[in-house]
Amino acid sequence: AKNVGILAMEIYFPPTCIQQEVLEAHDGASKGKYTIGLGQDCMAFCSEVEDVISMSMTAVTSLLEKYGVDPKQIGRLEVGSETVLDKSKSIKTFLMPIFEKCGNSDIEGVDSSNACYGGTAALFNCVNWVESSSWDGRYGLVVCTDSAVYAEGPARPTGGAAAIAMLIGPNAPIAFESKLRASHMAHAYDFYKPDLASEYPVVDGKLSQTCYLMALDACYKGFCQKYEKQEGKQFSVSDADYIVFHSPYNKLVQKSFARLVFNDFVKNASYIDEAAKEKLAPFSSLSNEESYQSRDLEKASQQVAKPFYDAKVQPSTLIPKQVGNMYTASLYAAFASLIHNKGSSLAGQRVILFSYGSGLTSTMFSLRFTEGEQPFSLSNIVSVMNVSEKLKSRHELAPEKFVDLMKLMEHRYGGKDFVTNKDTSLLAPGTYYLTEVDSKYRRFYAKK
Ligand code: ACO
Numbered sequence: 001a002k003n004v005g006i007l008a009m010e011i012y013f014p015p016t017c018i019q020q021e022v023l024e025a026h027d028g029a030s031k032g033k034y035t036i037g038l039g040q041d042c043m044a045f046c047s048e049v050e051d052v053i054s055m056s057m058t059a060v061t062s063l064l065e066k067y068g069v070d071p072k073q074i075g076r077l078e079v080g081s082e083t084v085l086d087k088s089k090s091i092k093t094f095l096m097p098i099f100e101k102c103g104n105s106d107i108e109g110v111d112s113s114n115a116c117y118g119g120t121a122a123l124f125n126c127v128n129w130v131e132s133s134s135w136d137g138r139y140g141l142v143v144c145t146d147s148a149v150y151a152e153g154p155a156r157p158t159g160g161a162a163a164i165a166m167l168i169g170p171n172a173p174i175a176f177e178s179k180l181r182a183s184h185m186a187h188a189y190d191f192y193k194p195d196l197a198s199e200y201p202v203v204d205g206k207l208s209q210t211c212y213l214m215a216l217d218a219c220y221k222g223f224c225q226k227y228e229k230q231e232g233k234q235f236s237v238s239d240a241d242y243i244v245f246h247s248p249y250n251k252l253v254q255k256s257f258a259r260l261v262f263n264d265f266v267k268n269a270s271y272i273d274e275a276a277k278e279k280l281a282p283f284s285s286l287s288n289e290e291s292y293q294s295r296d297l298e299k300a301s302q303q304v305a306k307p308f309y310d311a312k313v314q315p316s317t318l319i320p321k322q323v324g325n326m327y328t329a330s331l332y333a334a335f336a337s338l339i340h341n342k343g344s345s346l347a348g349q350r351v352i353l354f355s356y357g358s359g360l361t362s363t364m365f366s367l368r369f370t371e372g373e374q375p376f377s378l379s380n381i382v383s384v385m386n387v388s389e390k391l392k393s394r395h396e397l398a399p400e401k402f403v404d405l406m407k408l409m410e411h412r413y414g415g416k417d418f419v420t421n422k423d424t425s426l427l428a429p430g431t432y433y434l435t436e437v438d439s440k441y442r443r444f445y446a447k448k
Contacts (some may be wrong), residue, residue, distance in 0.1 A: 004130045005172035005367060007139070007376040010063035011336050011385050012055050012218050013162040015394045015426045017044045019401050023157055026399035034157045039250030043324035044394070046147045046161050047393045048408060049420045049433040052083040054146040054445055055163035057432040060095055061139075061447075063165040066384045067375045071102040075138030076168075078109040078125050080118030080328040082357075083146050083199070085443070094443075115191060116246055117357025119144030119164070119328035124363075126168040127176055127357075140168035146327035149406065151200045160324025164332045173372025173381070177350070179230055180366035181238045182222030184215045191358035199413045202403045209252060212356050219289075219354060219364035220263055236269035237261060240366075241349035242312050242338055246331040246356040247320035253334075256354070257313045258301035262291075265304075276304040315341040322391055331355050340387040342377045347371040374396050392395065395426050416441045424448045 019042050020034040034040055046055070056079065064071055077099075079091045090111040099107055108129070112121035119142065126140030145163035150156045191210035193201045227235035237243060237260050245253045265280045272280075283297040284327050291297055302309075318337040320326070326333050331353060338351065346369040356362045371378055397405075412418060419436045427433060427448050435443045 001130050001135065001170035003172055003175040004127050004170050004178075005168070005175035005372075006166050007169050007372075008063060008067045008069070008167040009332075009336055009339070009381050010059050010066065010165045010408070011162060011319070011329075011333060011383060011387070012059040012062065012388075013044045013319075013326070013390065014046050014050050014055070015096075015428065016047045016397055017042050017394050018397055018399060020157060022396075023399055023402070027156070037159060037225065037251065039254065039321065040157060040324060041321045043157065043159055044161050045149065045159060045405070046409075047405060047423075047426070048412070049423060049427070049435075050144040050161075051085065051434055052081055052147055052163065053085065053091055053183060053443065054432040054434055055147075055161070056091060056095060056143045056165070057098070057445060058430065059100060059163040059376075060141065060167040061432070062430065063167060063384075064098070064400040067167065067380075069139065069167065070147055071099045072084055073103045073138050074099060074107055074141050075103065075136050076108045076126055076129050076140040077143070078122035079111045079143045079145065080113070080120065080122040081111060081145050082113050082115050082118055082327050083441060084193070084196075087196070091143075092138070094141070111351070112445075114361050115357035115359050116146075116248075116325075116327045116330060117355055117361040117363075119332060120355035120357075120363055123166065123168070125176075128287050128417040130168055130170060131178070141349070142166045142168060144326075144332055146329055147199075147323045147422045148327045149199055149409070150203070155203055155205060160320075160326045160330070162319075162323055162326035162329040162333055164329045164336065166332065167376075173370050173376055173378050175368050175370070177366040177368055180223065181363060182219050183361070183363040184218035184222065185361050186215075188358070188360045189228075191362060197414060199409070208358055211358065212248075212252060213256065213259055213292060213358050215356055215360055215362035216259055216364075217263065217353060219362050220260055221353075223364045225429070234267070234269065236264045236267075236271060237308065237312065238269065238271040239350070240312065241346075242316060242342075242351040244316045244331065244334045244338060244351055244353045245313070246354060247334050248325045248330065250317055250321050253313065253317060253320075254309065255298060257309050258298065261305040261308060262297065262301040262401040265301075272304070279304055319387065319391075336387065337384055339378060339381055340385060343382045344371055346378055
């Protein structure tokens, strides 16, 4: 199979959200802390009728319908998620009724999980399958689905929720440059979920930021080495038209891109001009460790990076700023934002993606665009995802309502024997929702 990659995409996020400006005031945080300090505009969350299973059902059904894909044509289904609703039964199995209905139960794959990285693991599994000798000629389907919720405190505004479905196959408009891929994996306690009775993570915020940036550096070094070996010339961010990051909150994306530019400065990349060199020179002697702590370096490199950030990164920031951290779906929601904003103009261009999951696992990889053919074309992906309309038709909830809902969800997490309020008034037609969890913890869903 040639040019294996992403043929089609669909994104779903809950219609319920809260403005960061409103949450900031409610939490008694200083004005601008969430909007400028974290760089976030709005945050989506599941109401009591939605969860990672209903969101993934909605995304998968919508993708199959809108691109006219016969469910029999799916040979592998992989789900990435870090939201645990069952310690054994995979989310993938909850999606099987969509396929069984059409007589297709011959579908490989289960769930992958490691913080925000599971979606990337699922994606690689599907791409590798299509490229392998066990491929049976059918499509792969990847689903990233998460509800990111944090306990009250500084991490709460970095929540979010979404599901993304991606169809994988050959001759894709978004094809993998499979040789250009570098990973960094290590053991860290930056963000983890050891308390099985709680949906909330234990998080060391500062450490998680540093781990993220160290992983980024390591992946970028490995990526550049592989590129240089293959192409016989140096790689710098000028060789990528766009760079898309896992996006816990936008400020970290700004810092990350600046970090890549600083890496390029250190290896004397030609696009760094004299004025920029002068600004960054005072930091060239810092040790790696010191460089992560230096606020001045952060400021100087962000300044130097700004024009490049606006061109290469900003187009991918829309959905993550509007929806929040979607964990496994965050990177792909950023990627969806890029496609939404740039559409067919991406044909012929290269995008570099950086995936990070705490604990920690990370990979940097490269994709190439072509326009593709109907229904699997860049322009059709833009119209199916319909991002502007989905963002516009959301409903803002008051902070008190949001806090009450978080309390209800805390209480219900891991629980049984309850029915939801079945209030679907805010959901779009075709959205799946949770109706009941019975006395044996079995979950029941319906479609609006
Ligand atoms: N106006 C403008 N900026 C402000 C204001 C204000 N009034 N007040 C604070 N800020 C800035 C701070 O200067 C800081 O920016 P900087 O990093 O550029 O200096 C930023 O707002 C955040 O404020 P802090 O006090 O540094 O951090 P806080 O205690 O609010 O915690 C954190 C932020 C660590 C991101 C927290 O929300 C968290 O733990 N989130 C979850 C972990 C996470 O997302 N980690 C990322 C990688 S791992 C993953 O994907 C889950």
